[in-house]
Amino acid sequence: MTALAARAAASRQALLAVAAPVLGLAAWHMATSGPGYHLIPPPWDVAVQWWDLAFGGVWDDLYSATLGTHAMASLGRVYGGFALAALVALPLGMLIGRIPVVRDLLDPSLQILRPIPVTAWLPLAMIVFGIGPRSAFFLVFLGAFYPILLNTVFGVRSVEGRLFEAAAMLGVGRQAVFWKVVLPASLPSIFTGLRLGLGFAWVVIVVGEMTGVQTGLGAIIMEARQLSRTEIVISGMVTIGVLGFLSDRAVQLLGQRLLRWSPQHG
Amino acid sequence: MDEVLARPKAAAGTMLPILDIRQVDKRFAFGAETITALSDATLRIEKGEFVCLIGPSGCGKSTLLRMVAGFEAVSSGALLMWGKPVSGPGPDRGMVFQDYGLFPWLTVSQNIAFGPVARGRPKAEAAATARRFVEMVGLQRFADAYPHQLSGGMKQRVAIARVLANDAEVVLMDEPFGALDAMTRERLQEELLEIWAKARLSIIFVTHAIEEAILLADRVVVMSPGPGRIIADERISLPRPRDPTGVEFNALRRHLSRLLGSHH
Numbered sequence: 010m011t012a013l014a015a016r017a018a019a020s021r022q023a024l025l026a027v028a029a030p031v032l033g034l035a036a037w038h039m040a041t042s043g044p045g046y047h048l049i050p051p052p053w054d055v056a057v058q059w060w061d062l063a064f065g066g067v068w069d070d071l072y073s074a075t076l077g078t079h080a081m082a083s084l085g086r087v088y089g090g091f092a093l094a095a096l097v098a099l100p101l102g103m104l105i106g107r108i109p110v111v112r113d114l115l116d117p118s119l120q121i122l123r124p125i126p127v128t129a130w131l132p133l134a135m136i137v138f139g140i141g142p143r144s145a146f147f148l149v150f151l152g153a154f155y156p157i158l159l160n161t162v163f164g165v166r167s168v169e170g171r172l173f174e175a176a177a178m179l180g181v182g183r184q185a186v187f188w189k190v191v192l193p194a195s196l197p198s199i200f201t202g203l204r205l206g207l208g209f210a211w212v213v214i215v216v217g218e219m220t221g222v223q224t225g226l227g228a229i230i231m232e233a234r235q236l237s238r239t240e241i242v243i244s245g246m247v248t249i250g251v252l253g254f255l256s257d258r259a260v261q262l263l264g265q266r267l268l269r270w271s272p273q274h275g
Numbered sequence: 276m277d278e279v280l281a282r283p284k285a286a287a288g289t290m291l292p293i294l295d296i297r298q299v300d301k302r303f304a305f306g307a308e309t310i311t312a313l314s315d316a317t318l319r320i321e322k323g324e325f326v327c328l329i330g331p332s333g334c335g336k337s338t339l340l341r342m343v344a345g346f347e348a349v350s351s352g353a354l355l356m357w358g359k360p361v362s363g364p365g366p367d368r369g370m371v372f373q374d375y376g377l378f379p380w381l382t383v384s385q386n387i388a389f390g391p392v393a394r395g396r397p398k399a400e401a402a403a404t405a406r407r408f409v410e411m412v413g414l415q416r417f418a419d420a421y422p423h424q425l426s427g428g429m430k431q432r433v434a435i436a437r438v439l440a441n442d443a444e445v446v447l448m449d450e451p452f453g454a455l456d457a458m459t460r461e462r463l464q465e466e467l468l469e470i471w472a473k474a475r476l477s478i479i480f481v482t483h484a485i486e487e488a489i490l491l492a493d494r495v496v497v498m499s500p501g502p503g504r505i506i507a508d509e510r511i512s513l514p515r516p517r518d519p520t521g522v523e524f525n526a527l528r529r530h531l532s533r534l535l536g537s538h539h
């Protein structure tokens with residue numbers, strides 16, 4: 010492709026990417042800004058509310074300039090729960106994938122626990138961890154755990170047999186084969202698992218924070234709903250969307266750097 | 276040379292062959308059936324010999340190579356290297372796979388340096404070795420490319436360089452030049468002969484091309500299928516470099532095609 014054609018293609022892509030949101034906003038505006046009463050506030054009101062939530066200076070009420078605090082609380086739980094999940098699921102997945110005894114011991118139980126939706130754990134989590142941030146943290150952990158575990162097991166188990174033969178005939182010993190072959194070969198799957206796990210962490214955090222947590226994006230969404238401050242509800246939703254998107258992009262960029270060798274990721 | 280003096284001896288005066296394959300059978304379970312892939316194979320290969328294996332598809336060439344490499348156990352018989360039974364793969368026997376078997380996460384250079392690094396060679400030495408063999412197979416421009424960016428023939432050259440860079444004593448090559456264009460093939464055939472002579476390699480080289488076998492080998496071993504067995508073992512004593520248009524060359528070619536043809 011010539012540089013000119015490449016630039017034309019890129020701007021076309023950018024145009025298409027913003028077309029849908031612009032249309033959506035327009036439709037939202039049409040539907041909500043006419044005369045009469047509307048359940049949903051128009052986009053402009055939400056934008057003003059979001060600004061006040063983030064920086065203050067418009068309403069100067071209880072919520073003004075608190076977005077940073079709430080976002081940081083949620084970010085901490087998302088990344089904390091996610092990191093803990095990775096810390097447990099990665100080694101466990103490698104053991105299950107590589108060692109038959111461990112697989113026979115743990116795989117059936119994990120398979121039975123897996124279909125239980127994360128949200129179904131919420132009541133039990135509230136009993137065990139109490140009402141508060143620890144339950145939310147636990148849910149995030151659980152939400153991120155399975156995608157990481159399953160993809161790690163899959164990656165470790167599906168290393169091509171030929172690569173083990175190649176390593177053996179080049180002089181790699183029994184122990185070294187894990188670091189020299191298994192780990193790099195399963196990195197693309199592991200990465201997919203981490204990315205999915207982080208995505209789930211963002212999904213679950215809101216549910217976790219909706220029950221008796223004081224700070225967090227889920228908490229203000231829930232609180233604002235009870236106060237009928239729908240602009241705040243939507244502002245919180247938008248913030249979650251943006252943060253989730255940015256964190257996924259960051260992971261994706263990291264993947265592209267680390268997995269340059271893989272035709273799927275590079 | 277020390278290496279020659281250090282070589283084990285069977286009895287006074289008689290040298291041990293580097294590979295001694297004695298009445299080897301290989302059977303595979305195939306569902307409820309048993310397939311005999313190789314039957315009663317006997318082959319002695321001396322240090323520094325270049326042996327080509329030819330035979331129709333399915334006659335057990337790859338199977339024999341994989342047993343020598345240590346990837347498959349023999350079903351019966353004995354397979355000895357320097358008098359000791361082969362019990363698994365090791366860096367003394369390098370294999371060039373029909374389907375390359377390159378590490379996709381390593382660049383061309385890193386793939387070639389893999390063996391030396393795995394065996395604990397210093398980094399600088401491994402890098403220098405890699406550079407030398409990248410050059411030998413003519414991939415300087417692609418030294419930092421990943422396998423998925425290479426053509427089939429280029430991957431094959433990396434697979435060859437990877438084994439040669441690892442100082443294996445026995446080199447097992449499963450149709451290594453099948454995917455190459457004629458010019459590259461000729462160049463690599465020459466390079467291979469040069470390295471073989473210099474490093475006193477023992478090579479078992481599988482090919483479908485009779486001409487290639489005559490061009491390269493000290494001995495051409497002919498196999499036939501159903502079950503796979505060795506039907507002939509011809510010594511090629513033409514001086515190298517060999518001329519494929521020569522009279523003797525053509526006589527050999529006719530002789531070997533007749534051997535192959537009569538056993539279909």
Ligand SMILES: Nc1ncnc2c1ncn2[C@@H]1O[C@H](COP(=O)(O)OP(=O)(O)OP(=O)(O)O)[C@@H](O)[C@H]1O
Binds near residue numbers: 303312330332333
């Ligand atoms: N792992 C296996 N399980 C069952 N049968 C096998 C296995 N490996 C090889 N065979 C059988 O052994 C026979 C010999 O196969 P082999 O791959 O050695 O043939 P080949 O001479 O290398 O053929 P080609 O020239 O097509 O590569 C075939 O009938 C094949 O089906």
Ligand SMILES: [Mg+2]
Binds near residue numbers: 338
């Ligand atoms: Mg074969």
